[in-house]
Amino acid sequence: MSDIEAKHRSLHRALKERIKGRLHFDRPGRLLFATDASLFMVEPLGAVVPRDAVELGHVVRLCRDFNVSVHPRGGATGLAGESLGPGLVVDLAAHFTGVGKIDAEERTVVVGTGTTLGALNRALKPYNLMVGPDPSSASRCTIGGMIGANATGAHSIVYGYTGGHLRRASLVLADGEIHELKKGSLAEQPAAWRGAAPVCDEWREEIARAYPRQHRNRSGYNLRGVWDGATFDPLPLLCGAEGTLGLVTEAMLSLVPIPKATALAMFLFDDVHAAASAVPALLGWKPSSVELIDSHIVQQGRAHDDGFAALLPAGTGSVLLAEWTGENAEEASAKARPAMEELTRPRGPAREVRLGRTEAEKATLWRIRKEAEALVANLAGRFKAISFVEDTAVAPEKLGGWLRMKADILARHGFRWATFGHAAAGELHTKLFVDLADPGSYPRLTAMARELYEAVVSLGGTISGEHADGLLRSPYLDVQYPRLHPAFAAIKRAIDPDGLFNPGRKIPLTEHPAIHFNRLGGRSAAPHDAARLRWSGDSLSEEAAACHGCGACREPSATLRMCPLFKATGDELASPRAKGNLSRLVRLGPLSPDEVNTETARRVADYCFNCKMCHLECPSHVDIPKLMLEAKARQAEKASLSLGERAVARIGALGRLACHSHGAANWLADRRAMRKAGEWLTGLDADAPLPRFERGSFAAKAARLHQPETDKALVLYCDYDVLHHNHALGLTFIRLMNALGYSVIPYTVDGCGMPALDMGELALARRIAARQIPALHAQAAAGLPIICLEPTAALTLREEWKNFLDDSRLDAIAAATVEAMRFIAPLLPESGLKAHAEEKVVYHAPCHLLALGDKPGAPALLRRFSGLQIDDADTGCCGIAGAWGLFAKNRELSLAIGDGLFHKLTTGGFSRAISECSTCRLQMRRGAPALRIQHPIELIAETLLAEAEMVGGA
Ligand SMILES: Cc1cc2nc3c(=O)[nH]c(=O)nc-3n(C[C@H](O)[C@H](O)[C@H](O)COP(=O)(O)OP(=O)(O)OC[C@H]3O[C@@H](n4cnc5c(N)ncnc54)[C@H](O)[C@@H]3O)c2cc1C
Ligand code: SF4
Ligand code: SF4
Structure with a gap:
């Protein structure tokens, strides 16, 4: 065992003994903390996510004892490699969050440095206050990172840099203790920092001369205004020090009014x-x-x-x-x-x-x-x-x-x-x-x-x-400061003599690190091995390299919908960025393709439930969900799936069986003891609501309807919900379309196969899709629209099948496939029917509907044609994600993700709620059991067509 490996193991063991925060010491875990938004990749010895200042103190003391450097990290949105290093990366963005006292009169706020600028500004808005500097990464950059990089933004000519707004800071130094930094006498400063005064004395004339005489400069330590012989102000030096002089845990910032x-x-x-x-x-x-x-x-x-x-x-x-x-x-x-x-x-x-x-x-x-x-x-x-x-x-x-x-x-x-x-x-x-x-x-x-x-x-x-300087500019500090740069080395020696904190920046480097650290440097000319999904040419490698680490997918607010799992956990491994990084590491090196099966890699893939929101909202539209389906398909080849996962993948066949013996199936589902035993066997949550199984087949019931003779026809693609759990919905749709002049051909062969794909059972998903192609293609070729009540089915037919099947008929099927509400919207004005209900309804937009790229049609449609008040819940993902939220291991997270929606459903004074997705409706019932929850089609049929006496059971 090499010295490095021995140190690695001992430090890992010691950290495990002292702290409860997450540790990442295996290779995939370490490499997920090896990049930021810069072009560098520096593999650390490990990464740690301390939960509070006490744990942070332990981390620092252990690193000092083991002689391992400490690299603080906020949102890791730096473009110059500011937070990367070979020692221990300390993620301060997950737990050091929270907005403390807001003093509206004094215009100050006390804030945890892991808080994002976006979150802080949201908390300040009711006071008509905000933080002046506004980096364009505001949604995910942290206050600690802004202090570290002395960030500013588009309004810098008015508000200047972060440094101009910092009143005081709490920081952990090499002794592992928290110290306070603020302007005052030298004696009031932490002992380690007092050593900066003689350096300022020695370099006084050069300090007055060396800095550019213009508004913008982020290069080098800022030694201006630090020590005038009587007063010591450590804050200009701390701001922009890039974590090289201690770890900041809390800050007091001054605020500015929001422009009117x-x-x-x-x-x-x-x-x-x-x-x-x-x-x-x-x-x-x-x-x-x-x-x-x-x-x-x-x-x-x-x-x-x-x-x-x-x-x-x-x-x-x-x-x-x-x-x-x-x-x-x-x-x-x-x-x-x-x-x-x-x-x-x-x-x-x-x-x-x-x-x-x-x-x-x-x-x-x-x-x-x-x-x-x-x-x-x-x-x-x-x-x-x-x-x-x-x-x-x-x-x-x-x-x-x-x-x-x-x-x-x-x-x-x-x-x-x-x-x-x-x-x-x-x-x-x-x-x-x-x-x-x-x-x-x-x-x-x-x-x-x-x-x-x-x-x-x-x-x-x-x-x-x-x-900032980071790894990128430090090699050129001698160009900017040909005479002053030795003073920077002296400052570092005075405050951090052991070089514990984030070494490798702010002091000129002899060699440019890009030569060693380029994040795409391990890129192979040819792909390592065959892709499991369909990727044209080398597009798998291209997609795997496409994430540039900007961190926009770490947005914690509901403003953007992505990524529900990151929002609920704050864990870098849950971020779409980590999933992009993992894909790149496996596809382009240095991880081998087999390492997609390590525990950490599985956790990263498990943290994706294919909601597609990151694909939609990532500024570069990196197809993270497809990359994760690729990873899951590989993982499923190596490790056997649980009974529950296999059952979910085969939900079509099992649903058919259960409908044949619906009495027994529903009886079992109602027995708590059976559900508990089922949870033990399959991992499916005994407390999750299960949909009832219908009696008999939907096809037979639909065949008994007397549809009018008409020259307009469409295909109703029946997915799992209509096939097995909600015959009434399919029948209502047929009646509604009959009233609008269409005859309906129900397509009832099987569901779309998305559950099999989500579980990584690619071969099964292929079989399910392949056997449906001939009939669906024939309908599409005959000019019939294929209508899906389930947004997931529409998405799968339109996009997902093409991801794993090579069949020229898929384009025609995709072109014919339309989500039901989108199809129906232009037809209703001609109906001339009016609603006669006045009530307040809340609408939840399913992720897969948004992923289709269409603005949800239901709320506007219902508002336009009825007296109903339709509120958009606007609370993000509901947390069910197909069957993901039905597994016991995901219960807490699923409920946490859905919490905002549940609150809205139960406190908004609504008489009912609507959503196009059947599993979203299941989750809504879980959070608001007393509320009536429907597909919008049911509401349309009930309220808009009541005059025509259209509503009735099967
Ligand atoms: C798309 C994009 C747009 C950007 N736009 C701007 C812009 O308009 N203006 C601008 O100034 N920058 C911009 N940046 C750069 C970057 O977002 C800012 O520098 C930001 O302040 C970094 O914050 P972070 O939380 O991501 O910090 P990180 O990148 O994680 O860290 C930045 C530095 O601070 C240190 N650090 C982090 N937390 C602490 C802590 N608690 N204690 C001590 N040191 C700490 C790190 O070690 C590192 O040296 C942009 C970046 C991107 C990707
Ligand atoms: S996935 Fe997109 S949003 Fe997230 S870091 Fe990569 S490029 Fe940025
Ligand atoms: S598809 Fe959804 S769950 Fe997966 S990474 Fe993207 S936003 Fe997160």
Whole structure:
């Protein structure tokens, strides 16, 4: 056993003895903490998720004793590799959360540093307050990470950096104890920090000279204003120290009022140089922010989104977005108008300008800026958009000249690039398109970076205006601070003499780490082994490499729907990012394909129930659910499934059997002792509600209906619910469609096979789908629409079957398949029927309906044609996810995910609830047993067609 392995084991054992928080010491677990949003991958010795400050103290003391470095991590959204390292990664985002005292008069808040900026701002909103600095990663970056990186955002010309808003901080130092840092006398500071004063004394003159004289700079330790010989202010030094001087657990921040009103002007230019050169003039009209977008992003937006194509006419070469604040919308707009008149033709260089005043108008204009990063990242193929020299900054009046210099240097080194960002502060993000698998890229990158940095420093600018030094910029600190950089090493030695905290940044490195640490560096030219699902060409490898670690899928609020499992656990392993990382590690190395079967890899895959929300909402639309189905198919080949999992996979056949002997099946389901025994045998939760089994076959009942002769026909695709549990729903649908002039052909062969796919039983899923293709294709070819009452069935027929079956008939089936509410919506106006019920109903949108890409039609439809008040629950996933929530091992998590919905159902004064998905309705019954819960079709039939006396049993 090597020394490293021995140390690894001993530290792991010691941590296990002292702390209860999660530990990740196996290889897959460690590698899931080896990346952030940068291009680096640094495998740590382990990762730990301490639950409180006491455990954090143990962690630090043990690391000191074992001589292992400590790498604090928040949301890990850093673009420069700030939180990566070879020692122990400490995840502070999971537990150090919570908003403490909000003092509205003093405009301060005390907050746990694991809290995201988005969550903190939501808590502050009722007080009309917010945190000033607004990084665009606000939804998932933590206060600790903002302090570590001294973050700022689009409004930096008004609010500055995080450092300007920090009043005090609690931090754990090498002794494992919590200390307080705030401005005061030297004697009041923790002993370790007092050593910074003599360093400041020694370097006083150089400190006054060395920093760029401009608004933006994030490079190096900030030693200005720390020690004047009488007062010591540790906070400027702590902010931007990138976790190298201690672990911050709590912070007091000062706050700013939320602007009462804003106006947003969008200026369109012929090219990026014209836009950049217009910035100094624009700043004369005192906007609160000016953001720039280049032609590359405009073209990507126009190519992929009709909304952008309508907003940005052909020929638009660049965009400036400028915002003004005011007491009201009129005042804000009035401030914008002079700039709009002077900067637009015939007087100025802009070819066109638009003004957004309402929230909706502003959101439309902002969207292109918000999606800029994703639009650049979406470029397919070998060339990826990377952050390497992405945040140089100069004084805004030099921006036009700097852009030309930069273009010249990048062209000479043969790089294509795109740019966007904070023009008001003289900082434009530069994304380079690079083939990281090409070893020749690194020498070119590092040579170009040095030349580019020397050029920006010669203009009085900075090598980093926003994203910190990290592993990326530390090798170039000598360019930025040719004389001062030894003082940084002295500061580190004084405060952290053992180099315990996050070493490897803030001090010049002798060799550029990208050579060793590129996250795609292990990429093989050919795939390791055959894919289990269908992936065209090498698209499995492409998809596995597509997640760039931005962390948008770590959004904890209900604003975005993804990812229910991450939201409920806060566990990195549950995040879609971890699932993307695992897929990349297995597909492109360094993990072997067999390691998809390790315990950690299984846990990661178990943490995905294929709701598809991340695929929908990830800015780069990485198909994480398909990657996880691929992983599950591989896992199912190696390890046998439980009895319960196998039963769920075969729910179609078992359901048919149960309907034949429905009396016995329902009797068994009602017996607690039987359910308990069943739980022991199958793992299916004895307390979960089970749907009743119907008597006989749906096909026979449907055949007994007298359908009218009509020239319009459709196919009703009967999924498991209608086939086995809810004959009345299928029959109601047939009657409703008859009334609307259609005859209905029920298709009752089997369900769609999604449960088999979810369990990893790919061969079974293939058999189920394959035997349905001939008949469904014949119907589709005859021009019949195939209507699904179950959104999951519609999704499976339209998209999922193509993921595992190669059959040219699937396109026709997919094109003919329509979800029922979408089909029915345009038909109802012709019915002329009116509702006569007045009541309050709540609607829950199923994930798979959203995944179909359609806005749910039911609420608008019912509002339009009835007197019903339909409230959208808007509480995210219900937590059932097919059969996932029916397993005892998932019970708690399933209920926790559904908690918001249950609360809404039981406290909103609703008489009933509706949802298209049968398992969502099952879960809704679990959370609100007293409420009447229906498919919207049943409500339509009952309320809208009551006049026609359409309602009746089978
Ligand atoms: C799409 C995208 C957009 C971005 N936009 C912006 C932007 O507009 N402005 C901007 O400034 N940045 C931006 N960033 C960079 C990044 O989001 C910010 O730097 C953010 O503040 C990092 O927060 P985090 O919680 O992810 O921290 P991490 O990345 O986890 O850590 C950042 C640094 O802080 C240290 N750290 C974390 N927590 C603690 C703690 N509790 N105690 C001590 N040290 C700690 C880490 O060791 C690391 O050095 C963006 C990143 C992405 C991916
Ligand atoms: S899955 Fe998407 S949202 Fe999540 S980290 Fe990857 S790219 Fe970002
Ligand atoms: S498909 Fe759903 S459960 Fe799976 S990772 Fe995406 S959001 Fe999470």
